[in-house]
Amino acid sequence: xxxxxxxxxxxxxxxETLTRLTHAPLPGPVTGMLLLVVAFAVFPRLVGVMRPLAxxxxxxxxxxxxxxxxxxxxxxxxxxxxGPALAVVLIVSTVAAIAAGALAFAGVARLxxxxxxx
Amino acid sequence: xxxxxxxxxxxAQGPLVWLVATLAAYALGHACFQAAxxxxxxxxxLIAVLVLAGVLWGSGTPYPVYFEGAQFxxxxxxxxxxxLALPLWDNLGHVKKAAxxxxxxxxxxxxxxxxxxxxxxxxxxxxxxxxxxLAPKSATAPVALGIxxxxxxxxxxxxxxxxxxxxxxxxxxxxxxxxLGIRDWRAxxxxxxxxxxxxxxxxxxxxxxxxxxxxxxxMGLNAVLTAILAPWVLSLFQ
Numbered sequence: 001x002x003x004x005x006x007x008x009x010x011x012x013x014x015x016e017t018l019t020r021l022t023h024a025p026l027p028g029p030v031t032g033m034l035l036l037v038v039a040f041a042v043f044p045r046l047v048g049v050m051r052p053l054a055x056x057x058x059x060x061x062x063x064x065x066x067x068x069x070x071x072x073x074x075x076x077x078x079x080x081x082x083g084p085a086l087a088v089v090l091i092v093s094t095v096a097a098i099a100a101g102a103l104a105f106a107g108v109a110r111l112x113x114x115x116x117x118x
Numbered sequence: 119x120x121x122x123x124x125x126x127x128x129x130a131q132g133p134l135v136w137l138v139a140t141l142a143a144y145a146l147g148h149a150c151f152q153a154a155x156x157x158x159x160x161x162x163x164l165i166a167v168l169v170l171a172g173v174l175w176g177s178g179t180p181y182p183v184y185f186e187g188a189q190f191x192x193x194x195x196x197x198x199x200x201x202l203a204l205p206l207w208d209n210l211g212h213v214k215k216a217a218x219x220x221x222x223x224x225x226x227x228x229x230x231x232x233x234x235x236x237x238x239x240x241x242x243x244x245x246x247x248x249x250x251x252l253a254p255k256s257a258t259a260p261v262a263l264g265i266x267x268x269x270x271x272x273x274x275x276x277x278x279x280x281x282x283x284x285x286x287x288x289x290x291x292x293x294x295x296x297x298l299g300i301r302d303w304r305a306x307x308x309x310x311x312x313x314x315x316x317x318x319x320x321x322x323x324x325x326x327x328x329x330x331x332x333x334x335x336x337m338g339l340n341a342v343l344t345a346i347l348a349p350w351v352l353s354l355f356q
Contacts, residue, residue: 012200026345027264029199034342036203047207054201057194061316062163063144064195065259067188069167069281070140071274073174074181078248078275085242089252090279093235094286094313095294097256101227101309101336102300108222109302 004053007046011036136187143169158288158321163281195260202338209335216304223305227312228343231256236355251275253352255283257344258315258337265348280315287314288321303328311336
C-alpha cells in the first residue's frame with residue numbers, strides 16, 4: 001500500500017516537473033499517467049503492486065468531482081443566464097461526438113475487413 | 119441551544135465538518151443511484167452537488183470555507199488521473215488488435231467533441247471564461263479540470279459541464295447507436311468513452327463487457343488527446 005502510494009505520487013510529481021520543464025500542453029497528472037504506463041512496460045511486476053490502490057481510487061472516482069462540482073454555487077448567475085445555450089451545446093456536441101466516433105470506428109473496421117457484428 | 123451554537127461555531131472553523139458533509143452527500147447520492155437501478159439520469163455526483171449547494175446556501179457558508187474541508191477529497195483528483203494508467207495498461211491488448219479503427223474513432227470523436235462544443239457555443243454568443251470552461255467537457259473530470267485551469271477557464275464550472283456531458287452521453291448512447299445501425303460493441307463502447315468519459319464508461323459496462331472495456335480505453339486516450347487539442351481549437355475561437 002505504502003509502496004503503491006509512493007509510486008503513484010512520485011509519478012505525479014515527475015509528471016508535474018516534466019510538464020513545467022518542457023512547457024507541454026498536458027496537465028501534470030496526465031504526463032504522470034503516461035510515465036506510469038511506460039513504467040508498467042519496463043517493470044511488469046509494478047502492475048500487481050499498483051492494482052489494489054488504483055482500483056480503490058478509481059472505484060469511487062466520481063466522489064472526487066463533488067468538491068469542484070459544488071463550486072457551481074458561485075456560477076449560478078452564468079448558468080441561469082446562459083442555461084438554454086449551454087444545454088444546446090452539451091446535447092448537440094455530445095450526440096455528434098458519439099456518432100462521429102462510432103461511425104469512424106465502424107467505417108475503418110469495414111474497410112479493413114475486421115468488423116465484428118452482433 | 120447555546121451549547122449547540124458554540125459547538126457549531128467551533129466545528130465550522132475546522133475542515134472536518136465539510137469533509138464529512140462531502141462524503142455523506144456522496145453516500146446519499148450513491149444510495150439513490152442504487153435504489154433507482156443505476157439509471158444514468160440518477161447521477162450520484164449531481165445529487166451530492168445539489169444537496170451540498172443547498173446546505174451551503176441554507177447555512178450561509180461561503181464556498182472557500184467549504185473548500186477548506188473538501189480540498190482533501192479534491193486533491194485526490196491528481197493521483198486518480200495517474201491511476202488511470204492501470205485500465206489503460208489493461209486494455210493495451212485491444213489497441214494492438216484494432217489500432218487503425220481506434221485511431222480513426224479517437225480522432226473523429228475527440229475533434230468533433232471539442233470543435234462542435236466551441237463552434238456552437240461561439241455561435242450562440244458564449245465567450246470568455248465560459249467558452250474556455252467548455253473546451254475539455256468530454257475529457258474525464260480530473261483531466262478536464264486541469265485543462266480548464268490552464269486555458270483560463272473556471273474549473274468549478276468545467277466540473278459541472280463535464281458531469282452533465284457524461285449524463286447526456288450515458289442517456290443518448292444506446293438509442294443513438296441503435297438508430298445509426300452500429301452493432302460492433304467495440305465501436306459502440308469506444309465512441310461512448312471518448313465522448314462521455316467515466317459516466318459513459320459506467321453505462322457501457324452495464325450494456326456489454328466488451329463495450330465497457332473499450333469505453334475505458336476511449337476515456338483514457340481522449341484525456342490525452344483533449345489536453346493537446348483543446349488549447350489549439352480554443353485559440354481559433356478567441
